[in-house]
Amino acid sequence: xxxxxxxxxxxxxxxxxxxxxxxxxxxxxxxxxxxxxxxxxxxxxxxxxxxxxxxxxxxxxxxxxxxxxxxxxxxxxxxxxxxxxxxxxxxxxxxxxxxxxxxxxxxxxxxxx
Amino acid sequence: xxxxxxxxxxxxxxxxxxxxxxxxxxxxxxxxxxxxxxxxxxxxxxxxxxxxxxxxxxxxxxxxxxxxxxxxxxxxxxxxxxxxxxxxxxxxxxxxxxxxxxxxxxxxxxxxxxxxxxxxxxxxxxxxxxxxxxxxxxxxxxxxxxxxxxxxxxxxxxxxxxxxx
Numbered sequence: 001x002x003x004x005x006x007x008x009x010x011x012x013x014x015x016x017x018x019x020x021x022x023x024x025x026x027x028x029x030x031x032x033x034x035x036x037x038x039x040x041x042x043x044x045x046x047x048x049x050x051x052x053x054x055x056x057x058x059x060x061x062x063x064x065x066x067x068x069x070x071x072x073x074x075x076x077x078x079x080x081x082x083x084x085x086x087x088x089x090x091x092x093x094x095x096x097x098x099x100x101x102x103x104x105x106x107x108x109x110x111x112x113x
Numbered sequence: 114x115x116x117x118x119x120x121x122x123x124x125x126x127x128x129x130x131x132x133x134x135x136x137x138x139x140x141x142x143x144x145x146x147x148x149x150x151x152x153x154x155x156x157x158x159x160x161x162x163x164x165x166x167x168x169x170x171x172x173x174x175x176x177x178x179x180x181x182x183x184x185x186x187x188x189x190x191x192x193x194x195x196x197x198x199x200x201x202x203x204x205x206x207x208x209x210x211x212x213x214x215x216x217x218x219x220x221x222x223x224x225x226x227x228x229x230x231x232x233x234x235x236x237x238x239x240x241x242x243x244x245x246x247x248x249x250x251x252x253x254x255x256x257x258x259x260x261x262x263x264x265x266x267x268x269x270x271x272x273x274x275x276x277x278x
Contacts, residue, residue, distance in 0.1 A: 074136075075139035
């Protein structure tokens with residue numbers, strides 16, 4: 001439940017490749033976090049994974065439309081989270097390789113699922 | 114599990130039990146059967162702590178979890194994967210207790226007719242003022258032999274903590 005604006009959190013950790021974002025956070029909602037993070041070109045490679053509950057399922061659609069790549073429903077097991085993270089990171093790796101070869105040069109968003 | 118009938122919103126008591134048990138089995142214990150519904154008279158909560166969220170929909174439903182502090186400390190260690198002897202400060206306790214009710218409340222939201230925004234979790238060492246709101250349902254469990262209660266209250270319209278869009 002600890003959350004700050006992404007501009008504060010992400011600038012302090014430039015090596016972050018995956019953000020797990022709860023919907024219900026102080027300071028800003030997970031949706032607002034996704035929107036703000038997606039405005040920044042330098043963060044476009046970061047995989048954004050929404051972590052939310054079944055009752056907030058409709059909000060997943062909004063978050064994905066805003067630029068989140070993946071989601072996981074709480075409660076989840078460690079195995080589910082690891083599978084999701086591995087899948088997201090594999091997509092991230094493929095995308096980075098593709099971009100190095102000149103593809104997706106100015107793609108503003110992508111879907112890892 | 115008891116439910117209050119009449120003109121109040123009705124919720125599926127078995128579904129509420131299942132949500133709580135699924136959360137504990139998945140994120141706390143790693144197995145089913147540790148959090149079990151209680152029967153008969155509940156043992157009193159010792160040094161009780163309270164954590165709640167408000168589900169804003171056609172009405173406001175408060176989801177309130179109460180647990181003894183030492184049990185809450187055990188729950189915090191389990192949820193945060195801390196050693197059995199790890200000291201638990203108030204911040205860790207609030208983080209874990211808030212997450213418990215956030216997940217349970219977020220899933221109960223799907224059972225509440227017109228369930229909309231969910232408030233941020235609150236944690237306190239006294240029961241929140243529900244303004245005389247009627248009780249919708251009351252369940253108590255035992256977890257590792259200690260009591261834990263889960264109650265739903267039908268708050269007046271526009272009451273409760275603000276929901277998040």
